[in-house]
Amino acid sequence: MKVLAIDYDGVIVDSVMDSLFVSHNAYLKLFGSEKRKQFGGKPFTFQNWPIILERYSEEIKYYRSLRPYIRDATDYGLIQKLMEDGKNIQNQEEFDSYRRTDRFDLGKFHDIFFQERRRLQKEDFKGWLSLEPPYEDVIKGMRKFVKEGIKVMVATSNRTEFIFKAFHPRYYDIPVKSEDILDFNFGEDKSKQIQYIHEKYRVDFKDIYFVDDQLAHLEQTRSLGISVFLAGWSYATEQQKERAAQQGIPVIENAQNFYSTLREYINR
Numbered sequence: 001m002k003v004l005a006i007d008y009d010g011v012i013v014d015s016v017m018d019s020l021f022v023s024h025n026a027y028l029k030l031f032g033s034e035k036r037k038q039f040g041g042k043p044f045t046f047q048n049w050p051i052i053l054e055r056y057s058e059e060i061k062y063y064r065s066l067r068p069y070i071r072d073a074t075d076y077g078l079i080q081k082l083m084e085d086g087k088n089i090q091n092q093e094e095f096d097s098y099r100r101t102d103r104f105d106l107g108k109f110h111d112i113f114f115q116e117r118r119r120l121q122k123e124d125f126k127g128w129l130s131l132e133p134p135y136e137d138v139i140k141g142m143r144k145f146v147k148e149g150i151k152v153m154v155a156t157s158n159r160t161e162f163i164f165k166a167f168h169p170r171y172y173d174i175p176v177k178s179e180d181i182l183d184f185n186f187g188e189d190k191s192k193q194i195q196y197i198h199e200k201y202r203v204d205f206k207d208i209y210f211v212d213d214q215l216a217h218l219e220q221t222r223s224l225g226i227s228v229f230l231a232g233w234s235y236a237t238e239q240q241k242e243r244a245a246q247q248g249i250p251v252i253e254n255a256q257n258f259y260s261t262l263r264e265y266i267n268r
Contacts, residue, residue: 008156010213010234013132023076026112046127068235069095077109121162141259153180155193190217
């Protein structure tokens, strides 16, 4: 058996607007809106979202520039803190340094972030899904691999129930079973999800292929002996791509190459 494990946010879908929407609201819930200057200091709703996109394009652009540096969900809150403090971050090293020295309560934010995301998902699933446009070429590739007998799984920090719902034929039509979506219950350490795949399906690590947009996750899981790939079509910076190449981690530059590149490696 060969298993293809794929991250959801940033690989299957472009989730940057979802993370902005959720993290902004979570940040307000944690600290209050009295002194909040970013985005008018008001919570995002599906009703005011079109106005937010139009009115705060520069702030959204800056948020996008910071997205490549996150390592886990708590870092979405750190981005909100950076925006609030007007900090200018240029690379991963500066981001990590700020995280080590700032007193931001990451633990509390982590829980509020996932509570807020779940609230939005339950309140208006289609509205939430609209914040995460899919990468169609990746979805087409996943369908092909399933038809060819490759075990396709999802390793995510999101929730299985909502990802599985998104995979329904009325939405993305991805033939992946609910039990093959490994979610936030495994924590932020992707190696735990890979270890679970290895044990549950008794598959050799060398027969597991993992695609993620965060280099840190690939560096973390590679030591298990799996094949890892950086999703270059997503949020990875040129610096991160260079570092991946230096470590011998293949970079799939375009979503259009998702299927052909992975098929080549799986066939070896």
